[in-house]
Amino acid sequence: MNWDDPAETPERLVGGAADREDQAVEAALRPKDLTEFIGQERVRQQLDLVLRAARQRGATADHVLLSGAPGLGKTTLSMIIAAEMGAPIRITSGPAIQHAGDLAAILSSLQEGEVLFLDEIHRMSRPAEEMLYMAMEDFRVDVIVGKGPGATAIPLELPPFTLVGATTRAGLLPPPLRDRFGFTAHMEFYAPAELERVIHRSAGLLDVEVAAEGAAEIAGRSRGTPRIANRLLRRVRDYAQVRADGVITREIAAQALEVYEVDGRGLDRLDLAVLRALLTLFGGGPVGLSTLAVAVGEERETVEEVAEPFLVREGLLARTPRGRVATPAAWAHLGLVAPQTPPQPQGFGAGGGTGAPGTGQTGLFGS
Numbered sequence: 633m634n635w636d637d638p639a640e641t642p643e644r645l646v647g648g649a650a651d652r653e654d655q656a657v658e659a660a661l662r663p664k665d666l667t668e669f670i671g672q673e674r675v676r677q678q679l680d681l682v683l684r685a686a687r688q689r690g691a692t693a694d695h696v697l698l699s700g701a702p703g704l705g706k707t708t709l710s711m712i713i714a715a716e717m718g719a720p721i722r723i724t725s726g727p728a729i730q731h732a733g734d735l736a737a738i739l740s741s742l743q744e745g746e747v748l749f750l751d752e753i754h755r756m757s758r759p760a761e762e763m764l765y766m767a768m769e770d771f772r773v774d775v776i777v778g779k780g781p782g783a784t785a786i787p788l789e790l791p792p793f794t795l796v797g798a799t800t801r802a803g804l805l806p807p808p809l810r811d812r813f814g815f816t817a818h819m820e821f822y823a824p825a826e827l828e829r830v831i832h833r834s835a836g837l838l839d840v841e842v843a844a845e846g847a848a849e850i851a852g853r854s855r856g857t858p859r860i861a862n863r864l865l866r867r868v869r870d871y872a873q874v875r876a877d878g879v880i881t882r883e884i885a886a887q888a889l890e891v892y893e894v895d896g897r898g899l900d901r902l903d904l905a906v907l908r909a910l911l912t913l914f915g916g917g918p919v920g921l922s923t924l925a926v927a928v929g930e931e932r933e934t935v936e937e938v939a940e941p942f943l944v945r946e947g948l949l950a951r952t953p954r955g956r957v958a959t960p961a962a963w964a965h966l967g968l969v970a971p972q973t974p975p976q977p978q979g980f981g982a983g984g985g986t987g988a989p990g991t992g993q994t995g996l997f998g999s
């Protein structure tokens with residue numbers, strides 16, 4: 633199962649990728665200029681300078697690369713760049729550009745100064761990527777006409793434009809592409825206080841009354857991600873409307889998120905299942921990834937790519953050469969006591985094993 637695919641997992645409240653409802657409502661919640669954009673102070677200041685300077689020179693802004701996890705505001709920032717430059721914006725993504733011709737068609741139809749937002753730029757095809765090098769540097773592309781020995785390259789001049797590339801994996805970009813961006817910004821996860829501001833702002837726009845402690849309660853469960861904060865806010869709003877008087881207090885937020893199975897730290901059912909298995913079935917590890925996945929009844933990739941990154945980030949789980957290991961914080965979070973002497977690994981290498989030792993899986997994961 634792909635937990636970040638909205639079609640497959642509409643119920644995953646703490647996934648970073650946008651689900652259908654997010655896509656429908658996000659436009660209304662997006663900050664429209666840099667002053668409205670919350671947090672990311674350094675990125676904001678640097679970008680402000682880049683854009684102001686370009687405006688003063690009457691020039692098109694330099695190409696911008698934004699990297700960071702899903703839902704941190706890369707699309708929002710690209711729209712703000714266009715708005716600040718008074719320029720139109722064209723939005724596309726790496727997977728949508730599979731042939732160089734697809735890119736040539738987009739580039740040749742850009743207006744002067746237009747912002748081209750290329751999401752998931754690391755997923756573009758190689759020929760398109762190579763075409764982009766020249767377009768970014770010289771505002772020119774060579775369109776190849778014909779095939780084989782008779783093929784000819786016809787140079788095509790482009791109007792100056794600003795490419796805003798977004799990627800969740802800056803390390804995957806080939807250096808020649810990375811080097812062609814004049815400004816690169818890495819977006820960090822948001823501090824709880826910043827997420828509280830995001831929640832108050834969104835609550836205002838959605839016409840929902842939220843108390844300071846209610847916003848703090850939601851912020852603490854939002855995994856440092858504005859998209860998740862906005863999504864949890866909408867679910868808590870539903871609960872407050874149906875079960876209370878519509879006002880989001882700390883109690884209402886906590887009760888609502890318990891119903892939706894998002895715990896006080898933002899862990900959901902899958903995260904907790906992985907952690908609980910690691911602690912109760914394997915004494916805190918080390919245990920191989922495949923064994924852990926079997927124990928929670930999930931694919932290895934799901935555990936590795938969906939649950940683990942947040943558990944590692946939160947300091948609850950460590951990946952070691954001998955397998956996955958729970959940290960003291962994990963024991964504390966589940967209210968369990970770590971065994972005095974860590975049990976010896978029972979033959980589960982990092983590459984996998986065959987299943988939980990003797991304890992069986994039905995009690996914990998049978999439902």
Ligand SMILES: Nc1ncnc2c1ncn2[C@@H]1O[C@H](COP(=O)(O)OP(=O)(O)OP(=O)(O)O)[C@@H](O)[C@H]1O
Nearest residue numbers: 658661662669670702703704705706707708858859
């Ligand atoms: N700094 C911020 N201040 C206020 N709201 C924000 C901020 N950053 C993001 N948001 C909100 O979070 C939502 C998601 O942001 P956005 O779509 O820009 O994320 P993204 O990084 O482009 O995600 P993806 O990588 O999935 O495309 C937006 O609707 C926006 O309202």
